[in-house]
Amino acid sequence: MTHIFKLTxxxxxxxxxxxxxxxxxxxxxFGSIVGGVVLEGDGYWARMPEAAGQYVSGLELKTExxxxxxxxxxxxxxxSITGQVMLRGINEFKPDMEWLYxxxxxxxxxxxxxxxxxxxxxxxSDYMDVGVAYPWLRVPSDAYSLAVTNYQGASxxxxxxxxxxxxxxxxxxxxxxxxxxxxxxxxxxxxxxQVYDDNGKFMGVRDIQRTKDYKxxxxxxxxxxxxxxxxxLSYLHGREIFTHYLPGDYPESPLYGGEWGRTRFIDIxxxxxxGKINAIAEWNNYQGIYTSWFASFVYRFDRVSPYIxxxxxxxxxxxxxxGGAKAGFESFVDGSIDNxxxxxxxxxxxxxxxxxxxxxxxxxxxxxxxxxxFIDQNQDGDTDSQAFFVSLDFTF
Amino acid sequence: MKLLASIxxxxxxxxxxxxxxxxxxxxxxxxxxLSDIKKIFLGRKSSFSNGDRIRPVTLIEGNEVRKxxxxxxxxxxxxxxxxYWAKMSFTGRAVPPAEFANSEAVKEYVSKNGNAxxxxxxxxxxxxxxxxxxx
Numbered sequence: 073m074t075h076i077f078k079l080t081x082x083x084x085x086x087x088x089x090x091x092x093x094x095x096x097x098x099x100x101x102f103g104s105i106v107g108g109v110v111l112e113g114d115g116y117w118a119r120m121p122e123a124a125g126q127y128v129s130g131l132e133l134k135t136e137x138x139x140x141x142x143x144x145x146x147x148x149x150x151x152s153i154t155g156q157v158m159l160r161g162i163n164e165f166k167p168d169m170e171w172l173y174x175x176x177x178x179x180x181x182x183x184x185x186x187x188x189x190x191x192x193x194x195x196x197s198d199y200m201d202v203g204v205a206y207p208w209l210r211v212p213s214d215a216y217s218l219a220v221t222n223y224q225g226a227s228x229x230x231x232x233x234x235x236x237x238x239x240x241x242x243x244x245x246x247x248x249x250x251x252x253x254x255x256x257x258x259x260x261x262x263x264x265x266q267v268y269d270d271n272g273k274f275m276g277v278r279d280i281q282r283t284k285d286y287k288x289x290x291x292x293x294x295x296x297x298x299x300x301x302x303x304x305l306s307y308l309h310g311r312e313i314f315t316h317y318l319p320g321d322y323p324e325s326p327l328y329g330g331e332w333g334r335t336r337f338i339d340i341x342x343x344x345x346x347g348k349i350n351a352i353a354e355w356n357n358y359q360g361i362y363t364s365w366f367a368s369f370v371y372r373f374d375r376v377s378p379y380i381x382x383x384x385x386x387x388x389x390x391x392x393x394x395g396g397a398k399a400g401f402e403s404f405v406d407g408s409i410d411n412x413x414x415x416x417x418x419x420x421x422x423x424x425x426x427x428x429x430x431x432x433x434x435x436x437x438x439x440x441x442x443x444x445x446f447i448d449q450n451q452d453g454d455t456d457s458q459a460f461f462v463s464l465d466f467t468f
Numbered sequence: 469m470k471l472l473a474s475i476x477x478x479x480x481x482x483x484x485x486x487x488x489x490x491x492x493x494x495x496x497x498x499x500x501x502l503s504d505i506k507k508i509f510l511g512r513k514s515s516f517s518n519g520d521r522i523r524p525v526t527l528i529e530g531n532e533v534r535k536x537x538x539x540x541x542x543x544x545x546x547x548x549x550x551x552y553w554a555k556m557s558f559t560g561r562a563v564p565p566a567e568f569a570n571s572e573a574v575k576e577y578v579s580k581n582g583n584a585x586x587x588x589x590x591x592x593x594x595x596x597x598x599x600x601x602x603x
Contacts, residue, residue, distance in 0.1 A: 206551075
């Protein structure tokens with residue numbers, strides 16, 4: 073409650089005063105207050121970073137709400153330091169240093185960054201927390217499921233400017249440890265560790281621990297804009313180690329995992345935006361783990377922008393039997409798919425003023441796979457749901 | 469390039485009756501196409517052809533000249549413009565154009581900074597700056 077009070081005070085203070093700016097230092101920020109209710113089903117979880125997006129009962133206003141404050145200090149004409157602090161409802165609004173990196177313009181077209189930064193795998197990776205920068209209430213989450221969002225390392229960017237458009241090339245490398253990996257923890261808890269009493273009442277989840285470390289990550293992003301079209305290609309490869317511990321076993325006795333393996337992630341997006349119509353499709357593949365994609369159409373009527381999107385996720389994992397974990401396990405080779413689901417969403421954005429936007433969204437989550445994605449009162453692995461959301465996005 | 473230059477000259481000529489302009493420092497000899505100007509104000513072009521870093525400036529939110537420039541030239545409403553620069557600045561890609569309260573302040577800044585380019589109304593233009601685009 074104290075954190076909520078502090079957050080409210082901070083938010084009011086910063087949005088009622090202009091952003092601090094002079095030639096060398098600029099402080100600015102953004103935020104979203106997101107509320108949601110479950111209309112049908114046992115609950116809905118948009119599997120966002122930090123395991124945010126969990127909605128069970130009543131009007132939930134905390135899980136996805138967030139505020140970010142960014143400071144940029146220009147040390148010289150060519151060199152600057154950028155830090156971004158995030159306060160997320162899912163983390164009780166405790167401040168976390170999200171990014172901290174130094175940028176150096178080698179030339180106006182070549183830029184070197186080093187520090188902790190956002191892993192630029194998706195089209196909206198860099199600004200998925202900045203609600204005012206995109207039309208939806210949240211980025212279509214079924215297609216944004218990678219369990220690592222930031223990395224420590226360096227990136228080299230080159231901007232190529234030509235008569236009919238521009239391209240940006242980004243080469244990056246680094247590593248990141250996630251212990252615990254909050255997203256994978258919660259996925260595992262609802263897949264495998266739901267607890268019910270003798271009357272079938274949901275009692276919670278067991279406290280497993282999952283970790284995932286990433287090393288030797290090397291990636292390339294090519295982002296090209298020609299007229300109203302944008303094509304973005306992203307490739308990442310490296311090594312990762314995943315470890316799963318049962319309750320009480322951490323850190324001595326992992327149940328499974330603990331071996332380094334090679335990994336590869338590819339993402340492709342194509343966008344058309346003429347100011348009125350915004351259409352985008354994005355597809356990605358995490359080698360040996362899953363494929364996901366989304367397609368969206370937005371039409372802007374002055375201040376109001378209605379939208380629709382469809383997004384789907386299909387894993388390659390086949391360990392859980394049809395009927396969910398209580399039904400047991402099946403062949404990892406020819407069993408049926410554990411995680412296979414899709415979401416259809418309809419919503420609208422209303423620009424109250426250039427710095428404030430109100431959004432509403434209704435969605436239908438359709439769970440096709442064997443594993444439970446969230447609370448599963450019937451214990452049959454089927455966690456379909458419908459939910460309604462409203463958000464206020466702002467920047468200052 | 470010749471075709472683009474021709475289109476640029478034609479556009480400027482056709483827009484001779486417009487009330488608003490984009491200006492650069494009078495000593496700046498750089499040639500800019502419409503595409504260049506658009507990229508500069510969207511943070512996609514950061515240097516002139518001679519390699520000098522560009523300093524774009526515009527007017528504050530609510531100013532009618534800025535509104536016309538953003539809507540008719542950049543194809544963005546004020547909300548889209550704000551959202552666009554939130555994306556660019558919070559990802560460290562570029563810093564938005566500095567903002568001034570009125571056209572006189574834009575003119576003064578551009579006249580004193582050799583690498584500046586600014587949006588202002590035509591009535592305030594004098595020989596301390598050079599017009600590169602009318603809208």
